[in-house]
Amino acid sequence: MNRVALLIIFNHNYEGNLDRLSELYSSRFQNIWFIMPFYTGSRKDVIAVYENSFYFQGYVTTALKAIELLNFDHYFFISDDLYLNPEINEANYREYFRVDETTAFIPGIFSLNDSAETRPFRPHSPWWPHLQSAIQFTTDQRGIEVAKMLPTYEEALTLLAKHGFAFSGNLDRKMFFGKNVFRGIRRKKDVSLNIERLKLLSDNFKYILRGAKLQYPLVGSYSDIFIIPRKNANQFSLYCGIFSALHLFVEIAIPTALCLSADKIVMEDQLGLKGETYWRSEGIRECERTYKKSLNYLYMNFPREKLYIHPVKLSRWT
DSSP: OOOEEEEEEOSSOOGGGHHHHHHHHTTTOSOEEEEEETOOSOOTTEEEEOSOGGGTHHHHHHHHHHHGGGOOSEEEEEETTOEEOTTOOTTTHHHHHTOOTTEEEOSOOEETTOTTOOTTTOTTTTOOTTHHHHHHOOSOBTTBOOGGGSOOHHHHHHHHHHTTOOOOOEEOGGGGSOSSSSOOOOSHHHHHHHHHHHHHHHHTHHHHHHOEEOSSOOEEOOOSEEEEEHHHHHHHHHHHHHHHHTTOOHHHHHHHHHHHHOSEEEOGGGTSOEEEEOOHHHHHHHHHHHTTTOHHHHHHTOOTTEEEEEOOOGGGOO
16 A cells, blocks of 8 residues: 555634545545644644745645654645545555656646746736745845755756756736736626726736846746655755745745755646636636535536546535
C-alpha cells in the first residue's frame, strides 16, 4: 500500500465539517489530517494554524513540519470544499495523478504576463486581481531576513525554465484592463460587472499607462489541490513559509514554490482528466442545482472523467 497523507485545508474555522469530511474520506485514506485556522479543540487529527488564508501556503509549512517524522511518500493537499473523485484513494492516486517519488502535481501553472491566459478565473480577462501581489512582491522586506534562503533571480529563472516556463518580468499594459471594458446592462449582474471594471481602471491606471515589472520570477496556478513527494517536501515547505511571511498571494506562492523545489511537475493537461470548478455565487448555485445539493446524488452521479469538483459547500448540502 502506498503511504500518503491526505491533508485537508480549511480557510476558515469551521469545525462542523470535520466529522463530515472524515466520513467522506476515511474509507479511502488511512492517514488524514485537517488544517484549521485558530483551532482550539482537542482532536489529534487537526493541525492548528495561525496565518491569513490569503497566504495559506503558510498553513502548508506548519502542517508539513507537524508530520514530517512520519515520512510519507506523498503529501496530498486539498481544500475542505473540494470533492475528490470517489474512485480516487490511497491505492490508486499515483495512477490518477501520474506522480512518483520525484514528481509533484498541481492543476495548471501559467505565466503571469500571458495576455491570452484565462486561468484560474478571470471575469475581466486578461486582468487578474492578484497580479498586484506579484508586482508588490520583493524578497527585500524590513524585519524579514529571508532573501538568502531563496534562489537568486538567475537561479529562479533556471528552475522555472526546467519546468518549461521562459519567465519575463514585464507585464504589458494590456494585462491591466479587461476585454469589453463596458457592457450593456441586460442582467442584474451586468451592473456589478461594470462597477468592477471601473474599479479595475481606477486601481490600475498607472499600469495601464506604462505596464509593470516583476522583481522576482513568479508563476501562478489554481492551488486548491496539489501533491508534493517526500523528496521535495522540506524545500517546498521552506519556500511556502517564506512566501507566506512575505505576503505573496497563495495562488502565486504555491506554484512558484513548487517550480523552485520539485524535480518534476505533472499538470492536468498531461492527465486527460481535469477538475470541474465553479466560481462566484452564481457558480456555486449552478453546482448546487447540477448535483441537487446532495452528497449522495453527487456520489452516484459523479462525472468519472473529472478529478474533482469545487466548491462543494458541505454545510449547505444534505
